[in-house]
Amino acid sequence: MDSQFFRVSGVSKSFDGLVALDGVGFEAGKGQTVGVIGPNGSGKTTLFNIISGLLAADGGSVVFDGTEIMGWKPHRVVHRGIARTFQSARLFNNLTILQNCELPQFTGSTSTLFHSLAFDRGEREERERVRERANALLSEIGGGRLYPRRHDYPDTCSLGEQRMLELIRVLSVEPEIVLMDEPTQGMNPVWVGETLDLIEQQIAARGKTMIFIEHKMSVVMRIAERVVVLNHGRKIAEGSPASVRDDPAVIEAYLGT
Ligand SMILES: Nc1ncnc2c1ncn2[C@@H]1O[C@H](COP(=O)(O)OP(=O)(O)O)[C@@H](O)[C@H]1O
Ligand SMILES: [Mg+2]
Numbered sequence: 001m002d003s004q005f006f007r008v009s010g011v012s013k014s015f016d017g018l019v020a021l022d023g024v025g026f027e028a029g030k031g032q033t034v035g036v037i038g039p040n041g042s043g044k045t046t047l048f049n050i051i052s053g054l055l056a057a058d059g060g061s062v063v064f065d066g067t068e069i070m071g072w073k074p075h076r077v078v079h080r081g082i083a084r085t086f087q088s089a090r091l092f093n094n095l096t097i098l099q100n101c102e103l104p105q106f107t108g109s110t111s112t113l114f115h116s117l118a119f120d121r122g123e124r125e126e127r128e129r130v131r132e133r134a135n136a137l138l139s140e141i142g143g144g145r146l147y148p149r150r151h152d153y154p155d156t157c158s159l160g161e162q163r164m165l166e167l168i169r170v171l172s173v174e175p176e177i178v179l180m181d182e183p184t185q186g187m188n189p190v191w192v193g194e195t196l197d198l199i200e201q202q203i204a205a206r207g208k209t210m211i212f213i214e215h216k217m218s219v220v221m222r223i224a225e226r227v228v229v230l231n232h233g234r235k236i237a238e239g240s241p242a243s244v245r246d247d248p249a250v251i252e253a254y255l256g257t
Helices: 044-051 074-080 097-105 110-116 121-144 159-172 189-206 217-223 241-245 248-255
Strands: 006-015 018-028 033-037 059-064 082-084 177-181 209-213 226-231 234-239
Touching (some): 018 059, 018 226, 018 234, 033 044, 033 217, 044 059, 044 177, 044 209, 074 082, 097 121, 121 159, 159 177, 189 209, 217 241, 226 241, 234 241
Parallel strands (some): 033 209, 033 226
Antiparallel strands (some): 006 059
């Protein structure tokens, strides 16, 4: 494994004296799928918020492909190649499904989108490329079910479809690393299966590195190659899904809550 590809080390974060993360580190090799598990409140989302630049850590380091990215602004992290989904889908409800898949592709701020809606020819060409990529992903992923509805708004989608749209959005920026925060949360078993197929066939198959937070052990067992276990902000275990599942410290952490 190329452990230099993505490495988090010694990440700590407190909120008003509450220690959410205490010296957490892990690695992901290129193309690897790493699961992050742990009881509620163990610091998983906080870890993702720090990696994606939404939250400043108190200390530690996040190195991606030889570059220290700790402390970077979120959009810079995205354009460097790390994109994420959220525990509850975060979509722009005042933009159409199609525009939701276009927006993240524009560099910089939202104003770029509106600027590029205007006149400049280079920007018009960029805009066409962006639209093409958004349309291609919408017609390809999830059996293309969102494509005919691309001019509708996200609030017309079911919860499962919204999370699918979020994954399409993430893929539209062609990231090297995809972070997913509980991608199957709140879904019925049919949607869980569909989402896992999408993750395996559309994200893993594209050679993306995936780091995902998950509660369901069955999901972890199916898609993770390696698992990192957090409890009270500390890493208590790491290894293959089977070794982690059978680890007494992990069983204790889960039963103890
Ligand atoms: N923005 C915040 N302000 C204050 N406390 C927070 C904030 N974000 C998370 N926490 C606290 O940090 C701990 C870890 O939270 P979180 O990372 O969301 O856990 P998990 O995703 O593993 O359920 C929890 O005790 C939570 O209440
Ligand atoms: Mg969480």
